[in-house]
Amino acid sequence: MREWSITQINPSYSQDLTISTNKNTTVWNDISVQDINQHNSNDQKNKRMSLNKLSQYCTSLSPFFYGLLIGILTAGLVLAIVTALWLTSSKQTLTTQTVITTVTTISSTTTTSTSTTSTSTTTTTTTGICPSGFTETPSVTCVDLLSDFNNCGSVGSVCLSNYTMCSGGICKTAPNIKLSGAIPISAWAGVTTDDNIQPVTLSVNITLYNYSTNSVTVSSNGLLCLDSCTNAYSNGNLPTTNVGGPTAFAFWDDLIIYGSTGQMVYYSTTGTAPNRITGFEYYASPISIPAQYYHFQILFYENLPNIVKYVYFEIYAGSSSATIGVQQLSSGPSITYSVNQAYAVSYNTTLLFDTNSGTYTRL
Incomplete structure (x- = not known):
């Protein structure tokens, strides 16, 4: 708040006013002395003349007094304005700057x-530092409360030892298979499976990059091949020379299927032509952590050729070491969603890859 002073308005005016007043006082003293001397002489004529002179002098001083009066009134007005501004500023107790x-x-x-x-x-x-679908813990890590065994439903809520997994935020003893009429890959039933591939014959063709077949190869490491395949566990960028034909990399990583936990890869075909849906469902774990799950689906639609959909459920710790995408040949073309990206997918994330247009959509 700015402070105001009368002397700031016109500091010279006060001095001029004092000088003028002093001069007038001197004049008035001179006139008084003359009046006294004339009175002592008892000359009435001189008195009248002195009075006339006095009257004339006062008349001559009238403009000065008018100017003095106007000056005083002006100074008073300025003083009133300054005082009002100061009072207004004093009443404003809150002046905000953001x-x-x-x-x-x-x-x-x-x-x-x-x-x-x-x-x-x-x-x-x-x-927080966590992306959508994940929750930050006090130790500044991100967890999926819908699938994390040690944070099932809420941070710090650990499933008891008699449970094998966390699904949808609930501790469970067995996986909840979502495919209708799901068929397990028989070679992997009841046994621990690592870095293995198995052929599967389907009842309907599936199509990717304009390549159609009902004979596919499933890898335990999260990929599905419509032609030659690989059991390689070390993922990388796309396109990769590990496979030679159209391939769906739903979650290419070093996965393991623990036979004692009910983990498995399932497949099924539902519906009627020409609207049949063929699906593959993975229940697997990272190495040495059977209580943590990777649970996801790969879906093909008969009436939507060249399109594949990935749906993710339980993904342990968001995983930062997987490749997600599709490719046609070892030399390409390919579509990549993520490579070794932390928290790339969370519970119920859905990705749609369109090999007609070479694009993907996160739903």
Whole structure:
């Protein structure tokens, strides 16, 4: 708030006013002395003449007094305005300035500070480091509460030892198979399977990159081949020379199927022509962690050739070591969603790959 002073308005005016007043005082003293001397002489004529002179002098001073009066009134008006401004400013107890500062680190923090003449308020909003579908824990890690065995339904809620998995935020003893009429791959039933591939004959053709077949190869490491395939566990960028034909990389990673847990890869075909749906459903785990699941589906639609859909359910810790995409040949073309990306998919994430247009959509 700015402080005002009368002397700031016109500091020279006060001095001029004092000088003029002093001069007038001197004049008035001179006139008084003359009046006294004339009175002592008892000359009435001289008195009348002196009075006439006095009257004439006063008349000559009238413009000065008018100017003095106007000056005093002007100064008073200015003083009143300044006083009013000061009082108004004094009554305004809150003058707000808002400064917004954004700092980006491993976590994004926005701090808004409001400064006033009498008070100040600071509001802090913190946005966590976890992507959609994941929750940050006190140890600053991201977990999927719908599929994490050690944080099932809520942070820190660990499933008891008699359960084998967390599905939909509920501890369970066996996987919930979602495919209708699901058929397990017989060679993997009841045994622990690692880095293995198995051929499967379907009742209907599936199509990818304009290549149609009912004879496919399933890899335990999360990929489905319509032609030559691989049991390679080490994923990489697409296109890859590990496979030679159209391939769906739903979750290419080093997976293992633990026979004692009910884990398995299933397949089925449902519906009637020309609207049949062929699906593959994976229940697997990362190496040495049988209580944590990778659970996802690969779906083909008879009436939508060259399109494949991936649906994800339980994905342990979001996984940061998988390749997700499709490719036609070892030299391409290919469509990549992610490679070794942390928290790439969460519970109920759906990806649609269209090999007609060479694009994917996250639903």
